Amino acid sequence: MPETLPTTDAAVSDAYLLGQTAVAVREAGAALLERFGEVVRYDSRDELMRALAANDETALGILRPHLTSLRPGAGWVEDELAGGALPPGEWWVVDPAEGNVNHLHGLPDWAVTATLVRDNQPVLTAVHLPLTGETYTALTGAGAHLDGLPLEVSPRTDLGLSLVATSQARPDEDETVVRRVGSSITAMLHDALVVRTSVPATLHLLDVAAGRIDAFWQFAGARADLLPGALLVTEAGGQISDAEGHPWTPQSESFLAAAPGVHAQAVATLSR
Template sequence: MSTAMPFAADTTLLSDVTAAVRAAGRTLLDRSTPHVRGTGLEEIVAEIDANDEAVLAVLREPLLTARPGSRWAEDELAGGALPPGEWWVVDPAEGNINHVHAMSEWAVTATLVRDNRPVLTVVHLPLTGDTYTAVAGGGAHLDDRPLKVSAKTDLGAALTGTGQASPREDITTFRRIGESVTAMLEAGLVVRVSVPATMQLIHVAAGRTDAFWQFSDVRSGLVAGALLVAEAGGTVTDLAGEPWSTASRNFLAAAPGIHAATLDVLSPIA
């Protein structure tokens, strides 16, 4: 099969995936409230689960139908490589904790991963109506506008970010996050620590911020942003500087002009 054939098929698929993700976004938007939902952990978890179930009810079948033979990665908090073939890696409410707490940073994401390489992604922000898309080899876009990463070359002028992948990560990861923030506060200009990862990565792809790193391999929070940043001209690696894949244990997406300097700061911590 020629390399042009998968690209052409993926480009044709994009409109169907975009429509499905936007429809799912309307479901998540209908569930949003101007007040916090839940005060105890059990209540918060129940609200998060209800969001996921409501969105998946309208998103799963359209995606599987749009790509016959594709499979579904069931656990959105799972990491590591997937078996060969095509998989949908979806976060029905990326930034679910923000949604439940009446904050604005949440989205619906769907990414087609082929043989552990993200090849198509759609990230829809229901509150603003913005839709970020990318197809491998076809660039990254915000609606119809091409995205391009930052042209910065001075880490000292860089706006960077990180965050945790899940609430129950181990203490070693939490310590690394803290050490990395301290190190980057000294080396860079400003550090944002927030969730979810995808919401930070769309800013890297759009050139609004300059780098994002994470000490985690949770696929659903990284695959969409990895493709968007790469297709916008960014550099996506692990914290050893090797090309990132779903099997990588950590993650860095950065503007090319500051990638090496960012690695110099973070690789001793990883």
């Protein structure tokens, strides 16, 4: 377990930190964009892991010094697939290539994310999509934005008219989780209008925050997958919980983000 770290220096405003975090994720995204295009070939798990690591290292070489200079006392979460609570204090939770496997396959669904967590609460987040040039930001109490324009979740009130989505948290998932994912998709296919299934989670959560889809759920998951979108959806007026409707924390075994008008219906479907 990492050591406890000091809390924030009040002399630096969170709004300033958010602006600088957005600069960092855009710079890292530009570096990854230079590596994007052809499908990366691999014939073994080791080759795949080396290709994934090369992308991560490219982005981290930009993100880490920039973010560390902003908050020298903040911790750094090394494992982007890790979950659970963090020790008290400030921590950078970063996914240097969210949707990294898509990047390697020449698919457009990838991003760079950075979230500042303070005493286990996300305070600010920036998510950059290099292929579109879009940057999504959120600051606790100040709303969620896309390139400076405010975001608002869907006004939908009928799950039967809703576009919903889910994602695979990680490869080689536990058998119990795999079965729960499968049964939840079946249930949503009955109750929702359309179900989308793809990775990464963050991009679905951007769509919930922007009102383009009405709900997203996932079983298991990592802090780096869910914290950026959780803050964006909350600040855009959405509702966050676990799949049973209980308050969500990084220790929860499931996650649900939805427009308020369909949240209870989604809980009922996922709880069957």
